[in-house]
Amino acid sequence: MKTKNNPLYYILFIAIFAILLPAGYLSGLLSVNTISVWGRYFCFAIAALGIDLIWGYTGILSMCQAFFFCLGSYGIAMHLLLKKTVAAGAVLPDFMAWNKIDTLPLFWQPFHSFGWSLALCLLIPALFAFVVGFVLFRSRIKGVYMAIITQALTLAMWLIFLRNETNLGGTNGLTDFNTLLGYNLSSSSVKLALYMISFAVLCAAYFFCYRITNSKFGKVLQAIRDSESRISYAAYKVVDYKLAVFVVAALLAAVGGMLYLPQTGIITPGRMDVKASVEMVMWVALGGRSNLKGAVLGALLVNFLYSICTSLFPDSWLFILGFLFVITVLYFDKGFMGLLETIKQKISAARFKTPQTTH
Amino acid sequence: MLLNVNNLAVSFGGVHALNLDHFSLRDKELRVIIGPNGAGKSTFLDIICGKTKADKGEVFFNGKSILGKTEVKIAESGIGRKFQKPSVFPGLTVHDNLLLAAKMKKDIFSSLFFKSTPALAERIHSVAAKLSLTNVMYKLAGDLSHGQKQWLEIAIVVLQDPTLMLIDEPAAGMSDEETEKTGALLLELSKAHSIIVIEHDMKFVEQIANELVTVLVRGKRLMEGTFAEVKNDQRVIDCYLGRTNAQLETL
Numbered sequence: 001m002k003t004k005n006n007p008l009y010y011i012l013f014i015a016i017f018a019i020l021l022p023a024g025y026l027s028g029l030l031s032v033n034t035i036s037v038w039g040r041y042f043c044f045a046i047a048a049l050g051i052d053l054i055w056g057y058t059g060i061l062s063m064c065q066a067f068f069f070c071l072g073s074y075g076i077a078m079h080l081l082l083k084k085t086v087a088a089g090a091v092l093p094d095f096m097a098w099n100k101i102d103t104l105p106l107f108w109q110p111f112h113s114f115g116w117s118l119a120l121c122l123l124i125p126a127l128f129a130f131v132v133g134f135v136l137f138r139s140r141i142k143g144v145y146m147a148i149i150t151q152a153l154t155l156a157m158w159l160i161f162l163r164n165e166t167n168l169g170g171t172n173g174l175t176d177f178n179t180l181l182g183y184n185l186s187s188s189s190v191k192l193a194l195y196m197i198s199f200a201v202l203c204a205a206y207f208f209c210y211r212i213t214n215s216k217f218g219k220v221l222q223a224i225r226d227s228e229s230r231i232s233y234a235a236y237k238v239v240d241y242k243l244a245v246f247v248v249a250a251l252l253a254a255v256g257g258m259l260y261l262p263q264t265g266i267i268t269p270g271r272m273d274v275k276a277s278v279e280m281v282m283w284v285a286l287g288g289r290s291n292l293k294g295a296v297l298g299a300l301l302v303n304f305l306y307s308i309c310t311s312l313f314p315d316s317w318l319f320i321l322g323f324l325f326v327i328t329v330l331y332f333d334k335g336f337m338g339l340l341e342t343i344k345q346k347i348s349a350a351r352f353k354t355p356q357t358t359h
Numbered sequence: 360m361l362l363n364v365n366n367l368a369v370s371f372g373g374v375h376a377l378n379l380d381h382f383s384l385r386d387k388e389l390r391v392i393i394g395p396n397g398a399g400k401s402t403f404l405d406i407i408c409g410k411t412k413a414d415k416g417e418v419f420f421n422g423k424s425i426l427g428k429t430e431v432k433i434a435e436s437g438i439g440r441k442f443q444k445p446s447v448f449p450g451l452t453v454h455d456n457l458l459l460a461a462k463m464k465k466d467i468f469s470s471l472f473f474k475s476t477p478a479l480a481e482r483i484h485s486v487a488a489k490l491s492l493t494n495v496m497y498k499l500a501g502d503l504s505h506g507q508k509q510w511l512e513i514a515i516v517v518l519q520d521p522t523l524m525l526i527d528e529p530a531a532g533m534s535d536e537e538t539e540k541t542g543a544l545l546l547e548l549s550k551a552h553s554i555i556v557i558e559h560d561m562k563f564v565e566q567i568a569n570e571l572v573t574v575l576v577r578g579k580r581l582m583e584g585t586f587a588e589v590k591n592d593q594r595v596i597d598c599y600l601g602r603t604n605a606q607l608e609t610l
Contacts (some may be wrong), residue, residue: 216473219455226448235434236465
């Protein structure tokens with residue numbers, strides 16, 4: 001079959017992130033911040049898996065994944081903020097008091113309960129994706145138009161979230177949280193726990209996506225990407241499949257956002273501006289499209305590069321990212337993973353000196 | 360009659376692409392449609408399978424009107440289409456192409472929890488063997504030769520097991536030997552299915568047209584008859600092939 005499964009990748013991945021990094025921290029070699037930073041990257045990787053499903057496998061370029069990510073983050077942030085407010089004996093979060101609001105807006109109410117917050121963090125993005133997807137896919141919008149419309153949608157949402165009248169903190173976003181379910185978010189052990197949870201969720205999400213892409217459902221998705229009209233003459237309802245994968249991708253982004261929030265301690269509309277939503281797609285493009293490992297690798301590597309580059313050359317990150325992107329598009333369109341595969345093939349071909357058969 | 364078409368018309372930007380007064384197809388009939396470029400042959404099939412919307416007219420399949428229905432509904436009712444330009448799924452293996460085509464429930468959940476059965480695997484392999492695809496079963500469809508892609512698409516239609524197969528130029532780009540084999544296969548398929556074939560290759564038409572041949576010219580039906588009748592009809596020769604067409608005269 002095409003996708004040979006090399007356990008080496010998995011072993012390496014788990015060895016580094018589940019054993020090496022925590023061990024490094026426990027032995028005092030790594031600071032807890034490093035751990036927390038990687039925990040955040042895992043959240044990005046979860047969202048990247050969703051992008052790979054919808055873009056890499058189904059060929060729909062959705063630019064609103066960053067928005068879904070933010071919906072997850074904002075939901076948890078609202079809950080944390082309300083908990084802190086109540087603990088301090090106040091009724092309203094500080095920023096609302098400054099904006100001269102006297103009652104808690106209705107849509108904040110359910111976020112008092114942790115259960116409701118979790119449910120809404122998933123439900124709202126799923127519903128949003130369903131409605132948007134239903135309208136767009138029904139009217140057979142695809143290709144670059146799909147990308148433009150979803151990007152415009154994200155931009156519109158970004159503008160709405162920026163407004164103080166939306167009651168979500170405006171430009172400053174939501175920040176300054178204390179505890180999650182009674183655990184102090186600034187304590188190192190909680191940070192380590194969040195790191196481990198993010199890692200576990202990433203593994204679960206990977207496994208979930210792996211199952212999807214290897215099922216017949218995943219093959220239909222690829223068939224939609226290859227020839228959308230042909231698959232409908234084989235009696236597959238393309239709209240249903242696209243909707244399903246769009247909702248799943250939105251959910252993955254939201255889950256990433258939910259785990260991201262307690263580890264960064266702040267969410268602002270900047271997480272879903274145009275730059276951020278393009279960047280999310282770039283992770284997958286650089287890592288390797290229609291390759292789940294590529295999506296994870298891309299998200300981790302690009303963000304790791306980001307943190308290195310921003311400390312070394314603070315102003316040139318976007319140039320570096322753009323340069324990488326151009327190189328990827330021009331020379332290795334299958335991303336890092338594609339590059340690895342090619343190198344591996346070259347090495348084994350050179351070693352065995354077998355005539356290279358065209359694949 | 361399995362398929363009944365009356366007064367079907369469609370025009371693209373004021374040009375009458377098709378203006379068909381009547382067309383009907385018996386169950387398990389193999390019909391060949393010929394005609395010069397732009398005669399509306401492919402347009403006719405496009406309308407039947409739901410790709411193009413007709414301006415007016417009626418199409419009855421199994422006694423039910425299928426005009427205006429979606430591609431999926433039409434495919435579900437038992438019409439399979441092979442396109443002129445082979446359209447397979449290049450990013451999937453030949454096996455997966457066939458698996459997706461095979462007749463089964465095709466909603467999301469059936470696909471998610473799909474498990475192959477020995478009967479299905481057997482069916483896929485037998486169809487693949489019939490179309491000489493066994494050796495390339497796990498190759499990507501995009502890497503096949505043109506002729507193999509043609510066969511793969513025919514295999515896709517066969518596995519859908521439709522009542523009516525719409526086959527658009529199956530022999531285009533094939534060698535003589537491959538063409539002959541395709542013809543034999545279509546004849547065999549016509550024992551269990553109704554088939555409409557569009558073709559230009561007169562040798563191929565002669566091979567498969569053991570019943571009627573319909574001639575379309577500029578969207579209209581010029582005549583219908585056996586291959587011998589069509590071949591000797593002066594209007595057909597004038598209109599379609601031209602006097603200098605060597606292909607028909609040598610036959």
